[in-house]
Structure formats: structure tokens, C-alpha cells
Amino acid sequence: MRVGIIGGGVGGLCLAQGLTKAGIDVTVYERDHTPESRLQGFRLNIEPVGSTALHACLPDTLWQVLVATAGDSGRGIGFLDEQMRPLIMVGRGDEAPDPLDPATGEHAVSRVTLRRLLLAGLGDVVHFGKEFTRLDGNEVHFADGSTATADVIVAADGANSRLWAQLHPEATRTELPAVAVGGKLFLTDETSAWLPAELLQGKNVFWPIRDFLFTAVFRRREDPSAVVDRLGPDLRALGVDPARLLADSADRDYVMWAYIAHRDAMPADFNSLDPEVAKAELSDRTATWHPALHRLIAASEPDNLFQTAFTAARPLSLGRAGNVTGLGDAVHHMPPVGGLGGNTALRDAQHLCAALTAVHKGERSLGDALTDYEQGMLKHGFATVREAVRNTEGAITRNTLKRRAARTFFRVCGAVPPLGRAVFAD
Numbered sequence: 001m002r003v004g005i006i007g008g009g010v011g012g013l014c015l016a017q018g019l020t021k022a023g024i025d026v027t028v029y030e031r032d033h034t035p036e037s038r039l040q041g042f043r044l045n046i047e048p049v050g051s052t053a054l055h056a057c058l059p060d061t062l063w064q065v066l067v068a069t070a071g072d073s074g075r076g077i078g079f080l081d082e083q084m085r086p087l088i089m090v091g092r093g094d095e096a097p098d099p100l101d102p103a104t105g106e107h108a109v110s111r112v113t114l115r116r117l118l119l120a121g122l123g124d125v126v127h128f129g130k131e132f133t134r135l136d137g138n139e140v141h142f143a144d145g146s147t148a149t150a151d152v153i154v155a156a157d158g159a160n161s162r163l164w165a166q167l168h169p170e171a172t173r174t175e176l177p178a179v180a181v182g183g184k185l186f187l188t189d190e191t192s193a194w195l196p197a198e199l200l201q202g203k204n205v206f207w208p209i210r211d212f213l214f215t216a217v218f219r220r221r222e223d224p225s226a227v228v229d230r231l232g233p234d235l236r237a238l239g240v241d242p243a244r245l246l247a248d249s250a251d252r253d254y255v256m257w258a259y260i261a262h263r264d265a266m267p268a269d270f271n272s273l274d275p276e277v278a279k280a281e282l283s284d285r286t287a288t289w290h291p292a293l294h295r296l297i298a299a300s301e302p303d304n305l306f307q308t309a310f311t312a313a314r315p316l317s318l319g320r321a322g323n324v325t326g327l328g329d330a331v332h333h334m335p336p337v338g339g340l341g342g343n344t345a346l347r348d349a350q351h352l353c354a355a356l357t358a359v360h361k362g363e364r365s366l367g368d369a370l371t372d373y374e375q376g377m378l379k380h381g382f383a384t385v386r387e388a389v390r391n392t393e394g395a396i397t398r399n400t401l402k403r404r405a406a407r408t409f410f411r412v413c414g415a416v417p418p419l420g421r422a423v424f425a426d
């Protein structure tokens with residue numbers, strides 16, 4: 001069985017690692033010309049579901065490097081109002097879990113480092129500069145005129161998947177009326193002196209009467225040079241050059257933030273505004289907030305700002321699977337509110353890897369294995385899309401009654417710990 005994966009992003013590469021580990025013949029076709037073609041400046045928050053997938057698919061040494069080089073956001077999540085008055089603090093004092101345990105581990109991973117880790121040891125499994133254009137039977141066509149064949153073909157080409165659109169023209173997306181800006185403020189002696197304690201621990205959700213702010217602190221667990229000293233020999237045994245693998249992972253510690261607002265509350269061209277102008281707009285909107293929140297945004301470097309639009313895939317149902325399937329954003333793209341998309345793509349990769357491994361071992365037919373995989377992937381993927389859309393709607397709602405009621409509810413949960421524990425148990 002030869003597997004061809006279109007797209008070497010988070011999900012496609014995780015699947016390639018898992019299949020390689022299982023001894024299955026796999027090739028990834030990636031549009032980018034080199035691994036460093038698109039160096040994105042923001043991080044991916046990996047939750048236990050993503051950790052479990054990475055742990056299952058990566059060689060153990062690479063999993064250890066991922067954990068060691070990742071940032072830690074500390075425990076718990078705080079819900080506060082815009083004056084930093086706590087509504088409820090969930091799990092903040094809990095004991096920190098073992099970060100190496102995938103069932104509980106949360107990791108803020110640099111996208112650059114994650115891509116390098118996911119590529120490590122794959123060698124010529126990944127073909128760069130291969131932009132998929134169309135599928136003809138089992139023959140995949142690329143923009144450079146070349147073709148390739150495979151027995152199983154996987155659409156892992158992200159939110160605007162050409163392969164998934166060719167297979168399922170009925171798969172469409174909805175535009176959500178939300179805009180977002182994110183940034184980071186590096187932790188220095190100067191910034192640490194004025195940042196309040198709340199912003200220096202865990203994650204926080206600020207729920208004012210309009211708009212929404214999320215913050216999280218990231219502290220690197222281990223210096224990359226220490227990781228090279230500790231795990232270098234194991235990496236070299238895998239055929240990986242440790243210095244190159246960790247070349248860009250020396251990020252400084254920081255507080256990241258994401259500000260989300262209703263599209264109609266912002267200038268029509270907000271997402272294409274110069275980052276400094278977008279920041280000035282936020283400065284106006286947060287003028288009456290707690291001074292530290294206002295300053296957090298104002299003092300962040302414009303080079304690290306990102307602006308993004310929000311769309312969500314419409315639910316899709318599939319019948320019996322053929323030999324072409326999909327994973328991640330290609331199938332169930334979602335808004336990034338809650339940091340769920342990458343984790344879901346990783347989960348898909350782990351489950352598809354298990355399905356193909358069962359076929360490889362002769363335990364299941366390809367049709368049965370892929371049909372079961374697709375049903376599970378659609379159910380979980382679109383439940384997660386709904387969750388991300390709900391998160392977005394909560395963040396942008398302009399219904400002040402609803403906002404005040406939610407704030408009161410959180411405050412009551414905070415004041416009555418057994419109620420808070422029951423509500424936030426999951």
C-alpha cells in the first residue's frame with residue numbers, strides 16, 4: 001500500500017511520521033518550495049488531544065524535544081472583567097501535571113520548531129515544490145506538470161483544499177462576522193515590573209461589555225542548548241542534526257494576547273490595516289479598561305502582530321469511503337478561537353494512521369477502515385467546529401444583557417466553589 005499525502009502541514013506531516021513509524025510507504029507532496037518558505041511568527045497551543053497524537057506518531061526522542069522546547073502556560077484559566085476583577089478562576093492552584101504525559105500535557109509550540117520536528121527523519125518522504133492541481137483516478141497532477149500515483153490519497157492541504165473541493169464540491173464555508181488581532185509582549189525586567197500577577201500566570205479570558213481579550217503567558221521550559229546537550233546523542237542516532245533542528249527555537253518568554261471584536265464594530269478594512277493602525281484602534285477601544293491591559297496591547301511590538309479573518313466549514317456527510325480521504329482544515333476548517341484546529345488535525349492524523357496500519361497488517365479492508373475513520377473524523381471534527389463557532393459568537397456578541405448575565409453567572413460560580421467545580425469539571 002502506497003500512501004500519498006497532499007499537504008505537509010501540521011496534520012499531513014504528523015500522519016507521515018506515524019505511517020513511517022508503522023513501516024508504511026508514504027510520500028508527502030507539499031506546495032512550499034522549502035521547509036522554511038513560510039516562517040509563521042505565532043505559536044500553536046497543543047492540548048492533550050494533540051499531545052496524544054504527537055506522542056503516538058513521533059519517535060520518542062522527538063516527542064521529548066517537543067516537550068522540552070515548548071512554552072508552558074502554567075495551570076488554569078481565569079475569567080475576569082475588563083477592570084481585571086476576577087469572575088472565576090478555574091484550576092489555577094492545581095498541581096502541574098507531568099508535561100511528558102500526553103494525556104494531560106499542554107504545550108505552546110513554536111510553529112517553526114514544530115515543522116522541523118515533524119519533518120525530522122522523514123528525508124525524501126517529503127517532496128517540496130509540488131503544488132497539487134487535480135486528481136485523475138489514482139493519478140495526482142502538480143503545477144510543475146509532473147504526476148504521481150498512490151493507492152491511498154489524503155487531502156491534508158489545509159483550509160482552501162483543492163483536493164477536497166474537487167472530491168466534494170458541496171463542501172463550503174461560512175464567513176463569520178468577527179475580526180481578531182493578536183500580539184505578544186516579551187517578558188523583560190521592565191515589563192515584568194508592571195505586568196500584574198494575573199497576566200503572568202496561566203490563561204485569562206477578559207469578558208467586557210463589548211469585545212473580548214484572551215491572554216496566556218509562555219515560559220520556555222528548557223534552553224535549546226541544554227536540550228541539545230541532553231538529547232543530542234539520541235537525535236544523532238535518529239539521523240537528525242540537533243543544532244539545525246533547534247536553530248530557531250530560542251524564543252524569549254512572553255505574554256500573548258488575542259483581541260476579538262464584531263466585524264461591524266471595526267473599520268471595514270480592519271483586517272488589511274497596517275498593524276500600527278490596527279493597534280491604535282484597539283488602544284481607543286481599551287482606553288477605559290484596566291491600565292495594564294491597555295498597556296499590554298500598546299507596548300507589544302507591531303512586528304509580532306497578526307490579523308485574521310474567521311470562517312467555518314459547513315457540516316458535511318459522506319457515504320462509503322473510496323481510496324481518497326481527508327484530514328484537518330481541508331475538511332473541517334474552524335475559527336481559531338479556543339485553539340482547536342491544529343489539535344483536531346493532529347487527532348485526525350493519529351486516527352487515520354491507526355486505520356491504515358490495520359489495513360497494512362491485513363486486519364481490515366481499506367474500504368471498511370477508511371469509512372470508519374471518516375465517520376469518526378466528521379463527527380469529532382464538526383463538533384469541534386461548532387464549539388469554535390460558539391466560542392466566537394460568545395466573544396463577539398453585542399447583546400449586553402447576555403454578557404452581563406454570563407458575567408454574573410461566572411461570578412456566582414466563583415463565589416460558590418462547589419457550583420464552580422460542577423460547571424467547569426470538564
Ligand SMILES: Cc1cc2nc3c(=O)[nH]c(=O)nc-3n(C[C@H](O)[C@H](O)[C@H](O)COP(=O)(O)OP(=O)(O)OC[C@H]3O[C@@H](n4cnc5c(N)ncnc54)[C@H](O)[C@@H]3O)c2cc1C
Nearest residue numbers: 007009010011031045132157158328329339341342343345
Ligand atoms: C492565528 C491562528 C492561531 C491558531 N492557533 C492555534 C492553536 O493555538 N492551536 C490549534 O490547535 N490550532 C490553532 N490554529 C489553527 C491551526 O493552525 C490549523 O487548524 C492547522 O494548521 C490545520 O492543520 P492542517 O494540517 O489541516 O493544515 P495546514 O497546517 O494549514 O497545512 C496545510 C499544508 O498544505 C499545503 N498546501 C496547501 N495547498 C496545497 C496544494 N495545492 N498542494 C500541495 N500542498 C498544499 C500548505 O502549504 C500547508 O503546508 C490557529 C490558526 C490561526 C490562523
